[in-house]
Amino acid sequence: MAKKIVVASGKGGVGKSSVTAGLSYALSDMGYNVLAVDADIGLRSLDIILKTGNRSVFDWGDVIRGNCLSEQAVSKASGNICVLAAPMRFSPDYTVESVREMIERYDRSFNYIFIDAPAGLSEGFRLACAMADEGIVVATPDVVCVRGAEATGDAAADYGVENLRLIINRFNRKGVERSYLLNIDDTIDSAGVRLIGIVPENPQVLFCFTGGKSLPKRNEARRAFMRIAKRLTGEKIPLEISK
Numbered sequence: 001m002a003k004k005i006v007v008a009s010g011k012g013g014v015g016k017s018s019v020t021a022g023l024s025y026a027l028s029d030m031g032y033n034v035l036a037v038d039a040d041i042g043l044r045s046l047d048i049i050l051k052t053g054n055r056s057v058f059d060w061g062d063v064i065r066g067n068c069l070s071e072q073a074v075s076k077a078s079g080n081i082c083v084l085a086a087p088m089r090f091s092p093d094y095t096v097e098s099v100r101e102m103i104e105r106y107d108r109s110f111n112y113i114f115i116d117a118p119a120g121l122s123e124g125f126r127l128a129c130a131m132a133d134e135g136i137v138v139a140t141p142d143v144v145c146v147r148g149a150e151a152t153g154d155a156a157a158d159y160g161v162e163n164l165r166l167i168i169n170r171f172n173r174k175g176v177e178r179s180y181l182l183n184i185d186d187t188i189d190s191a192g193v194r195l196i197g198i199v200p201e202n203p204q205v206l207f208c209f210t211g212g213k214s215l216p217k218r219n220e221a222r223r224a225f226m227r228i229a230k231r232l233t234g235e236k237i238p239l240e241i242s243k
């Protein structure tokens with residue numbers, strides 16, 4: 001059975017899709033089969049970040065509507081990663097029940113299923129939560145984003161998502177020293193979600209992921225994703241905070 005994890009944030013542009021990609025690459029490198037599901041209806045991006053490009057002929061909406069078989073909607077990315085694209089527009093056919101039934105069809109083929117949620121707490125977020133059992137809340141360490149993370153964690157829990165954990169993304173020690181970013185303890189306290197890891201601010205994230213490539217071997221963000229991925233598999237990995 002796959003572990004199904006929704007990646008959510010509340011506020012937009014904080015790194016949900018990048019975290020989904022980074023963790024997918026890390027778990028794939030560890031030998032796990034990973035399905036990255038884009039739940040951002042109308043604004044999908046995982047096909048670019050994980051470079052499946054025009055191979056995404058069908059999306060999960062087509063699976064629900066019976067336009068294709070579940071295998072046909074999945075596009076192969078690099079390594080052991082597959083991507084399931086989001087529909088381009090909403091349909092009344094997409095309900096909590098129908099998305100759950102759709103995602104169950106992939107349960108036996110993958111070890112991990114990440115669901116990249118849309119920003120905000122709208123219907124799309126509710127559907128993304130319905131696909132998952134567990135959740136990751138992504139927050140950048142600033143006051144506005146952290147408030148959004150707290151609301152997201154509460155809403156996800158209301159929708160039945162268990163074992164919520166926090167990823168602090170784009171961490172930058174200089175920002176904390178200059179007081180425009182919150183420190184780690186204050187970020188965790190304000191978000192009210194248990195920490196699973198910290199990903200540093202790193203220019204390679206934009207450069208590599210928008211180019212459909214994985215991060216270079218010795219890159220510190222890549223190492224951070226690997227440590228978080230190991231924690232997801234149950235390994236005890238101590239927290240490491242980069243510069």
Ligand SMILES: Nc1ncnc2c1ncn2[C@@H]1O[C@H](COP(=O)(O)OP(=O)(O)OP(=O)(O)O)[C@@H](O)[C@H]1O
Nearest residue numbers: 012013014015016017018119170200201202205206
């Ligand atoms: N750790 C990081 N270091 C540097 N840049 C980052 C990092 N994480 C994400 N980014 C950049 O931030 C931008 C937004 O990231 P991303 O698209 O993953 O966010 P998102 O939360 O999925 O956005 P949306 O809410 O629009 O779906 C991208 O340009 C991405 O490359």
Ligand SMILES: [Mg+2]
Nearest residue numbers: 016017040045
């Ligand atoms: Mg996104």
